[in-house]
Amino acid sequence: MKIKRLPKRLRFAGTKLHHGLHQRIAPQPDGVRRVNETCVELETYANLVQSASAGFIGVSVLASLITAIIIAALVGTDAKTLMGIFIWSPALPCFAVLFYFASGAHRCRGAFIRINRNTRKLYFINPKKPERMHVMDWDHVEGIAGFIPIVTSHGYTSRHPLYLLSVDHAMAPPTEICIACGNLGVIDGDRSARMLWTYLQWFMAKGLEGLPEPPPLKTKPSRREASIQPYREWVTGLRKELGKPYGWLWSPISVPVWLFLLFFNAYPDSVEAWIQYNVPYAAFPRENDVLCGFAENRRSVTCGKGVKLEQ
Incomplete structure (x- = not known):
């Protein structure tokens, strides 16, 4: 054939x-x-793509908020401008949510x-x-x-x-x-x-x-701990950067870079961890677990059509 x-x-x-x-x-x-x-x-690679679609929801909310503030500062805060901001600000977050569900990331994490x-x-x-x-x-x-x-x-x-x-x-x-x-x-x-x-x-x-x-x-943390972990990693990274020789001397450059990472790296990762916390991975059959030496107690959930997923 x-x-x-x-x-x-x-x-x-x-x-x-x-x-x-x-x-x-x-x-x-x-x-x-x-x-x-x-x-x-x-x-x-699919696991990384799926997580990015969840994190994009957080980015979209932040981007809409920043855009609204800039428009209000440049154009003014009259009633017509505020109404336009109120109407159009949810557009990008709504698109991000639609993309998240369309990608199937809400059903399977990877x-x-x-x-x-x-x-x-x-x-x-x-x-x-x-x-x-x-x-x-x-x-x-x-x-x-x-x-x-x-x-x-x-x-x-x-x-x-x-x-x-x-x-x-x-x-x-x-x-x-x-x-x-x-x-x-x-x-x-x-x-x-x-x-x-x-x-x-x-x-x-x-x-x-x-x-x-x-x-x-790593053992699975609580939802709160999983959501906070990206910020902890960000703080640790910033401290290491400033603790280097001449770290404070370069702070006028490094601090803005790390602030950018806070809003567009740590924050989306935190949102992704919170949204995807209970979303399972596709699970191998029990027979394959035994064959490959990964037969261990695991928590499984069942989605549509009787398909089992690993959490």
């Missing part, structure tokens, strides 16, 4: 990566959620990738179709350090996640699937994707021997 292939433009400007231990860069667990002797579990070194299979559940688990041969997985150009009104940037491409022969017709994972590579380009690919090569060949450990999974 003919295989349904992905568009060739998906590989545009990406860097093809090869299987084997002869990699030019050291392995790092950049994008690894958890790992054991049997299996490695990866964060997906999904994970599992790669089992015993079965040499890759397992993945699409968060938009959590009732189906894709199973693909690791030895036939094609690795690409991806390239996603992003042009906005604020300028140009790019993302460089690790693409894992393979064919799911259980689908009709057999279909090529691309799963994006790992760090976005906003600052270091495709270096993060290549470090993760090297990590996966070493893990599949030698297990955990000599590999750096990923950060331990």
Whole structure:
């Protein structure tokens, strides 16, 4: 049966990566959620996109408030101006809320990738179709350090996640699937994707021997603690910045930058943590948990069509 292939433009400007231990860069667990002797579990690019759609609600409210203040300061506070501000200010937040629900982020927070070194299979559940688990041969997985150009009104940037491409022969017709994972590579380009690919090569060949450990999974905090944590991290970062040699000397420049990060980084992350607190991730079947060594007590919820999601 003919295989349904992905568009060739998906590989545009990406860097093809090869299987084997002869990699030019050291392995790092950049994008690894958890790992054991049997299996490695990866964060997906979709998880970051889903969280961004929730954080955009907070950004939209802040942007509307700032715009209203600027208009009132420049034009005046007469009745006609205030009425216009009152009517148009909710437009962007409403769009953000519609985008949030349209993206499906309110139903599923995202999904994970599992790669089992015993079965040499890759397992993945699409968060938009959590009732189906894709199973693909690791030895036939094609690795690409991806390239996603992003042009906005604020300028140009790019993302460089690790693409894992393979064919799911259980689908009709057999279909090529691309799963994006790992760090976005906003600052270091495709270096993060290549470090993760090297990590996966070493893990599949030698297990955990000599590999750096990923950060331990944190216990789930309360909703209040999760919402406050971005501000705590912001305060810690600012203190470290000012505590550097000549930190106070550079404060006229660094403090405005950190204030920008407060409003457009910490604040959206806080809003996202509060909104998404009870939104679950797509869960693997119990049999796969046992197979991959992740069989543990977990809390599951059931959404429409009897699909189980992990919280």
